[in-house]
Amino acid sequence: MPAWNGTLAQRASIAIGAFYLLTGIAGLIVNPDFGTGAATSAEQFMIDWNGWHAVLTLLLAATALASAARASWAVGFHAYNAIANSTTAVWALFDKTPLGVLDLPNVGVDVVLHLTVAAISATVLVVQLRRDRATGRVAA
Numbered sequence: 001m002p003a004w005n006g007t008l009a010q011r012a013s014i015a016i017g018a019f020y021l022l023t024g025i026a027g028l029i030v031n032p033d034f035g036t037g038a039a040t041s042a043e044q045f046m047i048d049w050n051g052w053h054a055v056l057t058l059l060l061a062a063t064a065l066a067s068a069a070r071a072s073w074a075v076g077f078h079a080y081n082a083i084a085n086s087t088t089a090v091w092a093l094f095d096k097t098p099l100g101v102l103d104l105p106n107v108g109v110d111v112v113l114h115l116t117v118a119a120i121s122a123t124v125l126v127v128q129l130r131r132d133r134a135t136g137r138v139a140a
Contacts, residue, residue: 013074048110082121
């Protein structure tokens with residue numbers, strides 16, 4: 001059976017997808033509450049979790065894993081992931097209940113994790129684009 005020679009972006013999509021899958025499942029186990037507004041709750045396991053946060057994380061896991069199927073999808077995923085996570089981190093600095101469904105009493109940890117994931121995706125994106133440019137490869 002031949003080995004799969006996926007790009008850096010594709011392999012990183014699998015790694016990030018696995019991380020999101022594991023943490024999303026853990027988040028649902030830690031706090032499966034789907035309260036909204038003043039009824040939101042949070043339990044901390046690495047970051048603040050409730051059912052909404054866990055489901056959003058699981059949706060990102062599915063997106064990351066699906067994007068690994070094609071090099072161009074993986075590049076697009078990392079661009080999206082870098083922007084979405086950095087935006088989320090900045091938003092959390094100013095609002096401890098984003099969207100009225102996420103409760104973030106320990107916002108510092110959430111911000112650091114989101115910025116770290118954003119930095120990883122941004123780094124993968126830049127390295128992959130440079131590699132593609134150097135080899136003349138156009139991700140299709």
